[in-house]
Amino acid sequence: MNQAAAPEIASRPLTKKDFESDQDVRWCPGCGDYAILSQVQKVLPELGIPREKLVFISGIGCSSRFPYYMNTYGFHTIHGRAPAIASGLRASRPDLSVWVITGDGDALSIGGNHFIHLLRRNLDVRILLFNNRIYGLTKGQYSPTSELGKVTASTPMGSIDYPFNPISLALGAEATFVARTLDRDLAHLHETLRRAAAHRGTAFVEIYQNCNIFNDGAFEVFTEKETKLAHVARLEHGKPILYGPKNEKGIRLKGFQLESIDLSKAEARMEDLLVYDAHCPDATLAMIVSRMTGENNLPLPIGVFRSVSRPCYDDSLNEQVRKAKEMMGPGDLDELFNSGDTWVVQPSS
Amino acid sequence: MEKVVRQLEDVTIRFAGDSGDGMQITGAQFTNVSALMGNDLGTFPDFPAEIRAPAGSLAGVTSFQVHFSSREIFTPGEQCDALVVMNPAALRVHLGFLRPQGILLVNTEEFKPRNLTMAGYASNPLEDQSLSAYQVFSVNMTKLTREAVKDLKLSVKESERCKNFFALGMAYWLYQRSMEPTVQFIRDKFSKRPELAEANLRALQAGRNYCENTEQFGSSYRVPAAKLRPGRYRNITGTTATVLGMIAAGQKSGLEVFLGSYPITPASEILHQLSRYKNFGVRTVQAEDEIASVCMAIGAAYGGSLAFTTTSGPGVNLKAEAVSLAISVELPLVLCDIQRAGPSTGMPTKTEQGDLLQVLYGRHGESPIAVLAGSRPSDCFDTIYECARIAVRYMTPVVFLSDLFLAFGAEPWMFPSSADLPPIPVRFRTDPEGFQPFQRDLETLARPWAIPGTPGLEHRIGGLEKEHLTGNVSYDPKNHEMMCRLRAEKIEKIAQEIPPTRIDGPESGDLLVVGWGSTYGAIRTATEKKREEGKSVSHVHLRHLNPLPPDLGSILYRFEHVLVPEINLGQLLKVLRARYLVPAVGLNKVQGQPFETTEIEAKIDSILRGEP
Numbered sequence A: 001m002n003q004a005a006a007p008e009i010a011s012r013p014l015t016k017k018d019f020e021s022d023q024d025v026r027w028c029p030g031c032g033d034y035a036i037l038s039q040v041q042k043v044l045p046e047l048g049i050p051r052e053k054l055v056f057i058s059g060i061g062c063s064s065r066f067p068y069y070m071n072t073y074g075f076h077t078i079h080g081r082a083p084a085i086a087s088g089l090r091a092s093r094p095d096l097s098v099w100v101i102t103g104d105g106d107a108l109s110i111g112g113n114h115f116i117h118l119l120r121r122n123l124d125v126r127i128l129l130f131n132n133r134i135y136g137l138t139k140g141q142y143s144p145t146s147e148l149g150k151v152t153a154s155t156p157m158g159s160i161d162y163p164f165n166p167i168s169l170a171l172g173a174e175a176t177f178v179a180r181t182l183d184r185d186l187a188h189l190h191e192t193l194r195r196a197a198a199h200r201g202t203a204f205v206e207i208y209q210n211c212n213i214f215n216d217g218a219f220e221v222f223t224e225k226e227t228k229l230a231h232v233a234r235l236e237h238g239k240p241i242l243y244g245p246k247n248e249k250g251i252r253l254k255g256f257q258l259e260s261i262d263l264s265k266a267e268a269r270m271e272d273l274l275v276y277d278a279h280c281p282d283a284t285l286a287m288i289v290s291r292m293t294g295e296n297n298l299p300l301p302i303g304v305f306r307s308v309s310r311p312c313y314d315d316s317l318n319e320q321v322r323k324a325k326e327m328m329g330p331g332d333l334d335e336l337f338n339s340g341d342t343w344v345v346q347p348s349s
Numbered sequence B: 001m002e003k004v005v006r007q008l009e010d011v012t013i014r015f016a017g018d019s020g021d022g023m024q025i026t027g028a029q030f031t032n033v034s035a036l037m038g039n040d041l042g043t044f045p046d047f048p049a050e051i052r053a054p055a056g057s058l059a060g061v062t063s064f065q066v067h068f069s070s071r072e073i074f075t076p077g078e079q080c081d082a083l084v085v086m087n088p089a090a091l092r093v094h095l096g097f098l099r100p101q102g103i104l105l106v107n108t109e110e111f112k113p114r115n116l117t118m119a120g121y122a123s124n125p126l127e128d129q130s131l132s133a134y135q136v137f138s139v140n141m142t143k144l145t146r147e148a149v150k151d152l153k154l155s156v157k158e159s160e161r162c163k164n165f166f167a168l169g170m171a172y173w174l175y176q177r178s179m180e181p182t183v184q185f186i187r188d189k190f191s192k193r194p195e196l197a198e199a200n201l202r203a204l205q206a207g208r209n210y211c212e213n214t215e216q217f218g219s220s221y222r223v224p225a226a227k228l229r230p231g232r233y234r235n236i237t238g239t240t241a242t243v244l245g246m247i248a249a250g251q252k253s254g255l256e257v258f259l260g261s262y263p264i265t266p267a268s269e270i271l272h273q274l275s276r277y278k279n280f281g282v283r284t285v286q287a288e289d290e291i292a293s294v295c296m297a298i299g300a301a302y303g304g305s306l307a308f309t310t311t312s313g314p315g316v317n318l319k320a321e322a323v324s325l326a327i328s329v330e331l332p333l334v335l336c337d338i339q340r341a342g343p344s345t346g347m348p349t350k351t352e353q354g355d356l357l358q359v360l361y362g363r364h365g366e367s368p369i370a371v372l373a374g375s376r377p378s379d380c381f382d383t384i385y386e387c388a389r390i391a392v393r394y395m396t397p398v399v400f401l402s403d404l405f406l407a408f409g410a411e412p413w414m415f416p417s418s419a420d421l422p423p424i425p426v427r428f429r430t431d432p433e434g435f436q437p438f439q440r441d442l443e444t445l446a447r448p449w450a451i452p453g454t455p456g457l458e459h460r461i462g463g464l465e466k467e468h469l470t471g472n473v474s475y476d477p478k479n480h481e482m483m484c485r486l487r488a489e490k491i492e493k494i495a496q497e498i499p500p501t502r503i504d505g506p507e508s509g510d511l512l513v514v515g516w517g518s519t520y521g522a523i524r525t526a527t528e529k530k531r532e533e534g535k536s537v538s539h540v541h542l543r544h545l546n547p548l549p550p551d552l553g554s555i556l557y558r559f560e561h562v563l564v565p566e567i568n569l570g571q572l573l574k575v576l577r578a579r580y581l582v583p584a585v586g587l588n589k590v591q592g593q594p595f596e597t598t599e600i601e602a603k604i605d606s607i608l609r610g611e612p
Helices: A007-011 A033-047 A063-069 A082-092 A104-110 A112-121 A166-172 A186-198 A225-231 A284-290 A313-328 A333-337 B023-036 B088-097 B113-118 B141-148 B156-160 B163-174 B180-189 B194-213 B238-253 B268-274 B290-302 B313-329 B356-361 B379-394 B404-408 B477-497 B517-532 B552-557 B571-580 B597-608
Strands: A054-058 A073-076 A097-103 A125-131 A177-182 A203-208 A232-235 A249-254 A257-262 A300-307 A342-345 B004-007 B010-018 B040-046 B061-069 B080-085 B098-107 B135-139 B219-222 B231-237 B257-261 B283-286 B306-311 B333-339 B370-373 B397-403 B410-414 B460-462 B509-516 B537-542 B544-546 B559-566 B585-588
Touching: A033 A063, A033 A125, A033 A186, A054 A063, A054 A082, A063 A073, A063 A097, A063 B460, A082 A097, A082 A112, A082 A125, A082 A313, A082 B257, A082 B283, A082 B290, A097 A104, A104 A112, A104 A125, A104 A166, A112 A125, A112 A166, A112 B290, A125 A186, A166 A177, A166 A203, A166 A284, A166 A300, A177 A186, A186 A203, A186 A300, A225 A232, A284 A300, A313 B283, A333 B238, B010 B023, B010 B088, B010 B163, B023 B040, B023 B061, B023 B163, B023 B180, B023 B231, B040 B404, B061 B088, B080 B088, B080 B163, B088 B098, B088 B113, B098 B163, B141 B156, B141 B163, B141 B194, B156 B194, B163 B180, B163 B194, B163 B219, B180 B194, B231 B238, B238 B257, B238 B268, B238 B306, B238 B333, B238 B379, B238 B397, B238 B404, B257 B268, B257 B290, B268 B283, B283 B290, B290 B306, B290 B313, B290 B333, B306 B313, B306 B379, B313 B333, B313 B356, B313 B397, B333 B379, B333 B404, B356 B370, B356 B397, B356 B544, B356 B571, B370 B379, B379 B397, B379 B477, B397 B404, B397 B517, B404 B517, B477 B544, B509 B517, B509 B552, B509 B571, B509 B597, B517 B537, B517 B559, B517 B597, B537 B552, B552 B559, B552 B571, B559 B571, B559 B597, B571 B585, B585 B597
Parallel strands: A054 A073, A054 A097, A073 B460, A097 A125, A125 A203, A177 A203, A232 A300, B004 B219, B010 B080, B080 B098, B098 B135, B257 B283, B257 B306, B306 B333, B333 B397, B370 B397, B509 B537, B509 B559, B559 B585
Antiparallel strands: A177 A300, A249 A257, A342 B231, B010 B061, B040 B061, B040 B410, B231 B410, B370 B544
């Protein structure tokens, strides 16, 4: 039943179970969405936010069924528009914790405009983008993150559509918090969600998520035990970017290019390595690092690319409302009607 | 020469000039003074889509028309009694609106070969007898203004910019208007530039003195105060009435007003004005596009705000999918469509009623919605207020229809006191006991408004079909049909609150004229005139376009003929014919201009004569 449990649970610490709705989860068996749902339900009790203050808003697509499975407030909206609906809610209800659940088609194709403008405005909203590089719900068309040449239902001769890099796009859209994580790395997923939750402003998290029906193994190299260490670099603020089974490789900045160096070689020096700065006010370094995609002898960075502070649109809007009331006094309707030039017509004698 | 003052009942004057000539301010001042002198009024500005078309071009002509009267009037006037033109292009564009023997005040300065050519004149109309049907007063206003301000050490450009007040001074003499309110206006407006205040005051006075002292002008006119209903009045445009209605609905419902909007002519002015009232707790957001603006409003409505989104026809198209979502999840929302001439960009600064069928039917699936239309500038207040009341009472989106003619038109408004406004009771659901998101109120079929933040009511809504009562996702065929019928029935239920339809004229008879929206004034004036001629002609003007008033069918059947004048190609006509199977006929015009009373009169006459 689409109904809340009794309110007494608010008086004890919440658990993962408190965030599970009574609806059967209907993603395909083996879908990466299960892991994300589970981690979100695990992170929420740690945040100390009352359940009634949490709202999950989604667009359309497999991932967008997410709110039905959360025992919080939830709104399954229309394709691509969740960021706009979330903006209206958050702008008018600063007491709520608002989360957007979206996918690569929903956020980057049909909803691209709302996505970039939410990031730019920096409303205090979390966006979790489940990127599986395919349209699942509509049965297997290529998406704006599908690689060139991909053969899909709508591209029998291969995709000729150059893809977005969602991290670069978010950085270019002035996002204040940008992170990437993987559905198969539960600890990292958990930690990244926790950090996104702690950010004041729009927190964007790209989650590589496997669609085992239409795009199985898209991120295999980054998630499988045999290959992941050689291909994934964890970004940590204030530390060099290292990767490899024994962290024997590092990243060096040469001009505007990144290069991988092998620290086991005699001439390699630790002090040459790029020390990552996620809090740099300028997004250039994050942008350069975001161009690494796990190809061309460079790793795929995961973790927090950028985390900076900037005023939130919702705070500024509410501040203007407060200031207007302070300066002009709370509005009086009769005074308002009476404003400007008025005149009186006397009863005729 | 002894000057005579004649009394007139009713005058229409139009000020026309180049975009930079200050015609809107001139017209607004004339309006204000006439209001304060107790006349009834209707005004309408007309301006080009281009912000600054080339000076002297036909495209750059802007105008402001004032209809002022000693009796009750309902339109901004049609044929002008007086036309003030500042250049040849203005003459060319507006002469057709001046009645024969009408007064034509011409600024001769601009009637030079280059400007004449730009306006398409082969010869100077002031010299070739082509204006012999009018009372022409040729005055070099620019030169006389320069002379009036010459010792103030202004630049030539600054000096000449005062010429609109010279023209206004002439008009004030001609119609015996009081100068004082405009003197005060000039002092306030130019308080930081006293030399400009002085220059404009001198120009105003010089214009008046010129008429008083030269023999060119023999008579002036007086239009006494009208016998309006006693009370306190202000002059109001449709836009301002709409904004005040939004704020009033917020205050009376206890809800915070939220407006999501994207700039579009002629709706942008609502966003501009409403954004100044944040002290009423009003939040306005200029979104990234039309779709985002309605979605933001839906988000705010979900959170418990009184949510509005404003646009014009093209924006309504873009918002349609989101409006259907609001219908499906049953959230209150008021969509304001300030119509303009379409399709596409069409004539964005001209009026039309072309969106009725779009707002009634222009969505996917079975998605019924309430539609109301304002009929005159001040009526926009009551209509949007009622839209908001219906939206929260029935938990549904409601369309408020206005148009450019209403939005920019102005008239005196005897404003209410807040205590007189109907209440808008709102109760958010707070009790978790037995809560079901889609359980309906028996009287209205509205579902509960259960906003996030309420403990114990956590639930999910969405665009997928919902199971009756629980709101759980449902693909059950019977449930879908039931939900479609329930949503339709809910909208039909609104009819239970529509007051009996007001009929101006006999309750039955030869001809009923049915209108909606901004055609009110023209239809009212035309039908009154026909009744004065002894003809059996009645008038019904619809505020509620969906659902229609429950008594409308029986009214239609009581008349021999039904005429539906619209500024479109017959949209309400289609609805009435389909719904009531009456052989109604249309009078249709899509020229970006409102009806003239005479056009409606002519159609009435032809129907009564039995012409097809």
